[in-house]
Amino acid sequence: MHRRTALSVSAALLVAAPLLTACAGEARPGTAAVVGGERIATSALQAQVKDVRAAQDRSPQAAQLIGASAGLERAKLNSMIQSLVLRKAAADAGLTVSTKEIEDARKADVQRTGGEKQFQEMVLQQASIAPGQIDDAIRDRLIVSKLTDKYGQDRIIEPIAAAAKALGVEVNPRYGSWDAAKIQLTGGKTPWILQKTTPQTAPQGA
Template identity: 60%
Template sequence: MHRRTALSVSAALLLAAPLLSACSGEARPGTAAVIGGERITTSALQAQVNDVRTAQNRSEHAAELIAAVPQLDRVKLSTMLQSRILDRMAKDAGITVTPKELQDARKAYDEGNRGAAAFEEAILQKAAVAPDQIERWVRDQVLFEKLNAKYGEGKLAEPAAKAAAGLGIEVNPRYGVWDPQRVTLGEHSTPWITQVTRPEQPPTGA
């Protein structure tokens, strides 16, 4: 399988068609969203936000990083929902990921970005992913590549729609409304899954 190795945040990849209709009714107290009958609690979401802000504050570019993502809670909730959609797509397709595949993928990202520290800084800057969130991010990239290999490049809209329809998503209005066209919350432009391509030069800030 072709391995894409360098970080790039180009565009949302998966969707040419709407994935799902979000419910905007009253959310249960302490619930940020519900997907597949599973609650994403506000405390779990806030933990993700805090991890990113802590990592950003450690950077020499802290002020810029924080200012670039003012609605971080929406960004992280969108990412959490989208990861679960990918999991369902993989399950429907009979796709699994081994620890060795994840290890190899992480190694490729590190090498493609001149080391682990530079990769962590780049992904924090480009995708608001904290170091302890990288494992899930890498898993999403591997799943996406495997799904592309199964269905073909640019042909994931139908299986994505099927997977999302089977999950059902309710979002607490506090965090916005799920946009099925852009597969994100509210008007934030963070892509559903970050495309990664073979590097021709190191990412900015790496």
């Protein structure tokens, strides 16, 4: 039976990020969030949600999976924001993740779970990640692993917090608000996707 261990991430940033508002005080239409000047379009967010729902619909446990992921839209936006923060933290640390590293990590996960189909089903069930989103999730996991190797488990939050603060995060209020202390969206359970995978540990959750 698989066991998951999550890497808890929290930090105290000096200033909370502002909400995503236009001059008139209304949320910018079509924008879910802005991170470091990079716009996350509502359509891009909805496309990710649609991919997950489509994968869930194909599963024999469709009703159970859909029922257990009621906050999927916010969770996906949370993951999209955090991915951008992780990329910034990796760049600042001079770290990269190659395509081969992602491929090798995926092959190892597939072997441990008994095949590609089983792996995809496990990731969908445990982390609401569609097949086409797996490589990005693995990339983020590898970034966390490299940051941990460079800074140590006790100090990994420092470069991630610095990256988040440098980028600045603005969120459309309809999706909640940005928690600068925890570096995640508030308003629902949207845990960090950062998890290590071992032979006894399930693949990361995104």
